[in-house]
Amino acid sequence: MLQSFSTGLILPLIVLLPVMAIGYAISYWTVGRQAAQRRLGRSALLILLAFFVALGLHFLGKYGSISLNFLFAAFVVLWLLSWNWRKRKAGALILDAGRFSRSKFMLWIGVSQALVAVFYTWSAINKISTGLGNDTKLLEVIAQPVFFWSLAIYFLSSGLSRLEFRENGICYMLSVVKWEKLASYRWSQEKPNIVTIEFKQPPNLLSTRFWSLPIPSAHRDAVKQILADHLMMTDVK
Numbered sequence: 606m607l608q609s610f611s612t613g614l615i616l617p618l619i620v621l622l623p624v625m626a627i628g629y630a631i632s633y634w635t636v637g638r639q640a641a642q643r644r645l646g647r648s649a650l651l652i653l654l655a656f657f658v659a660l661g662l663h664f665l666g667k668y669g670s671i672s673l674n675f676l677f678a679a680f681v682v683l684w685l686l687s688w689n690w691r692k693r694k695a696g697a698l699i700l701d702a703g704r705f706s707r708s709k710f711m712l713w714i715g716v717s718q719a720l721v722a723v724f725y726t727w728s729a730i731n732k733i734s735t736g737l738g739n740d741t742k743l744l745e746v747i748a749q750p751v752f753f754w755s756l757a758i759y760f761l762s763s764g765l766s767r768l769e770f771r772e773n774g775i776c777y778m779l780s781v782v783k784w785e786k787l788a789s790y791r792w793s794q795e796k797p798n799i800v801t802i803e804f805k806q807p808p809n810l811l812s813t814r815f816w817s818l819p820i821p822s823a824h825r826d827a828v829k830q831i832l833a834d835h836l837m838m839t840d841v842k
Contacts, residue, residue, distance in 0.1 A: 671744055674752035681755040685762055688779055695781045696772025699831060702824050704767050711778070712764030715757050722753035768818060770831050775802075777816070784835040788814075792829070798822060802832070 729746045762779060769776040774783040786804045793799040802816045820828050 671748040674748040675744075678751045678755040681759045684779065685758070688762075691781050692769075692771075692776055695769075695774045695776055698769055698771055700770040700824060700827050702768040702770065702818075702820060702828065704765075705819050708764045708766065708778075710764070711760050715760030715762075715764055718753055718757035718760055722750055722757050725753055726750040770828065777818075787832070787836055790832045790836065793817075798825060800828065800832070 729750050732746050733743070766777070766779050771781075774781050774786075782804060786806060788803045788805045790800055790802045793801065796819075798820050800818055800820055802818065804814050804816075807814050
C-alpha cells in the first residue's frame with residue numbers, strides 16, 4: 606500500500622516539476638519577475654497542500670483516498686456545468702481580451718495530466734481485464750483514472766477560457782470577480798502592456814489578491830478606461 610502511494614505521488618511530480626519550471630520562465634518573460642514569483646509560490650503551496658491532504662488520506666486508509674478522488678471529480682463537473690450560469694450572472698460582455706500565454710501554459714498542464722490519466726487508465730483496464738483480486742474493489746481501481754481525468758479536464762477548460770470584462774465583473778480562468786472586489790490596478794513601467802489588478806480579497810481559495818495580465822496593445826486603452834470607470838464606481842460606493 607505504501608509503495609503504490611509513493612508511486613501515485615512520484616509520477617505526477619515527475620511531470621509537474623518541469624512544467625512548473627517552464628511556467629516560471631514563461632511568466633518571467635511575459636509578466637515580469639515579481640508576478641512570476643507570486644505564481645510560482647502559489648503553485649508550490651498548492652502542491653504542498655495537496656501532498657499533506659494525500660498523506661492524511663493515506664493514513665485514513667484506501668477509502669479516504671477513493672472518496673477524495675470522486676469528490677474532486679464531482680467538484681470539477683459541478684464547476685464546469687455552472688460556468689455558463691456564472692458567466693451570465695456577470696452581465697453583458699464589454700470587452701473580450703482573448704487568451705494569454707498563461708492560458709497556453711494551462712493547456713500544457715492539462716495535456717500532461719491527460720498523459721498521466723492515460724497511464725492510470727491503461728493500468729486500470731489491465732487490472733480489470735486480468736481479473737480483480739479478492740482484496741481489490743472496482744472503485745479502488747478506477748478512482749485514480751477518475752481523479753487525473755478530472756484534473757486534466759479542469760486545466761484544459763481553464764486554458765481554453767478567455768479574459769472577459771463584463772457589466773458586473775471580470776471573467777478569467779473559469780472564475781467571476783465582481784467589480785465591488787476591485788481595490789486598485791497599476792500598469793508596469795518595464796512592460797507597458799502588463800496590468801496588475803489588486804482585489805480586496807482573493808477571488809477564490811486557489812487564487813491570490815493580485816492578477817498580472819498581459820493586455821494586447823489593441824485593447825490597452827479600452828482596458829485602462831474600463832478599470833478606471835469601475836474603480837471610480839467602487840470608490841463612490
